Amino acid sequence: MAHMTQLPTRENIAPPAPRPALTTEPEDAERAEGLRRMRRLATGLLVLAALVFLVTHLFTDLTGVWGFVARASEAAMIGAIADWFAVTALFRHPLGLKIPHTAIIPRKKDVLGESLSNFVAVNFLKSHTVAPKLRKAEITRRAGNWLEQEKNQAIVVERAGQGLEYVLKRVDDDAIEGITRNVLVPKLVSTHKSPVLGRLLQEIVQDGAHHRLVDLVVGEAYVWLANNPRVIDEIVAQKAPDWVPGFLNDTVSNRLRKEVLGWVAEVRDQPYHKARQALDRWLLELAEALKSDTTIAERAEGVLDDLLRQEGVVHSVLEVWASLKRLLRGAVLDTEGEVHARIRGLLAQIADRMVNDVEFARSMDDRIARAAGDLAESFGPELASVISDTIAGWDAREASDRIELYVGRDLQYIRINGTVIGALVGLVIHAITLILPRI
Structure with missing residues (x-):
């Protein structure tokens, strides 16, 4: 008994590691309201079809026009329920019943994430897709337009100075x-x-x-x-x-x-x-x-x-470095000094050429596009793996709810279409059943 394995209790069971929470966008409330509205519409059509079905079967003899109404409502219910099941099965178990091949996204989210990652890498992160898009974006001209403004030139000089100051402080x-x-x-x-x-x-x-x-x-x-x-x-x-x-x-x-x-x-x-x-x-x-x-x-x-x-060589290098550091820091801190003014003037010249020199802009855009295309071609799988890695880190239930929030509203049209198409099919089938005996 001394060697009996200790049974797990609440005290000795480590709590599961927390899963990373999904971010909430400001537009999510609007999406949720749209999803609820479309659900109510699709469900309302199902309830309407059911009421029509009950009324026709309880209060009519199902002949003439009422036969068509009854068969249309019956087929509409079948189509609505079938499509409700199909849509719901993507995100959860319908009615909580663990029917096979339901709750597909929660169960298969990692597989779906990997497939989506491979799909993006194979079809989008290629040189022939990335490069033309970047050429059309006219990055050089747009960057030149931004850089032409004096306030943006000051931002660039300030950021460069801060970076140099950061480096100088850390090199002792x-x-x-x-x-x-x-x-x-x-x-x-x-x-x-x-x-x-x-x-x-x-x-x-x-x-x-x-x-x-x-x-x-x-x-x-x-x-x-x-x-x-x-x-x-x-x-x-x-x-x-x-x-x-x-x-x-x-x-x-x-x-x-x-x-x-x-x-x-x-x-x-x-x-x-x-x-x-x-x-x-x-x-x-x-x-x-x-x-x-x-x-x-x-x-x-x-x-x-x-x-x-000679030891003096080391001392000379240190003296040169100290002098250079003082000069660089002085130039960085003096925002109204000659160095800042010259850099802003140089940026203005570069911006003017980026905007007005069409050949130069086209050449730069082509280089940027080819470089980005080559990078996308070489590192596409690694870049696309962000998708699969992110999805793998999501909680299954929360990820399913989040995906449904984004695409569920459009999926409700499947239920609506199923109800309408089912009713039409019911009408056609009932008409055929009436015609066939007379042939």
Whole structure:
């Protein structure tokens, strides 16, 4: 008895997990009233057919016109009851009787949800159905019309600023330091950098982007030499023998200073000076050497690796990041600043093109349509599974009531049609029974 299984009681039975409740729309009250009205009409026709049937059978001899009335009411009752049973069997057990193949939706809601999901995926979420619909929607033009309004431009800029501010708040200095120290620097050290440096140097020289730097260096060199004449005097004095007279050193210094300043001035003032051309040739040769496996490339790699391993590199990156973060946050918070104004101006230009450039709008619509069509084609089953997953999460009884609320009003027309058609069929059958014996 010690090992007897404990019987379940209210205390040890866990309550069932609550099912997700269905949402209620404001229009549901109107739908419910429409459903009740149509039910009353369909039921009223059934009651009317029954009353006519009783009256004709109790108070007439069922001959002549009364025969037609009696048979029409009888057939109308049969049609009304049959269609009532069919409609009711979709949502519940008629009269509470658990007749086979009734309460179809509560019992089969998961299967119906899966079938509906597959139907939507196969017939609707396809590229050839989605893409044309999106092309007709003219998304680009409509978006341009929305973006043309200044208040909407301000909304876009504000939302973008809030997103950037959100990112900046969540990226701290420790994370940047860790990425720099543990990821960025090791990756740069392990990368073969000299070919990249060689190609970069070659592009700079061929584009002439270094000429301004050369102009700056030569110009500053000329100013410095002109302002420091004693430098050349000291060099000459140090290199000259002790027995050379002082006046001779001064003569040489003055002459050398004049020649050096003149040569530097020529380099400064002549864009195609031989010295500049020689520098360009040397830089191009250096670039070729860096792109190849040469000793210069190896030495450059070593120098760059030593520089990258210095602790100051990490600190420099952190300082740059701090400055950049301050600038970005300042630009984001200053809604009347130049950055916001420029972005709004750019949005206005984009909106104008989206509205007025027909070819551009058509091209963008086509790209959007093709992209959406491809996505629908690729992820159609996953998207459509929202239907089956949602229906599977519904309570069976509540789901049935909800579906009936949406489609039950139209289904009542089946009962009305069944009553009317039944009456007509009853008339035809009674007429045939009267005609056949006379043939």
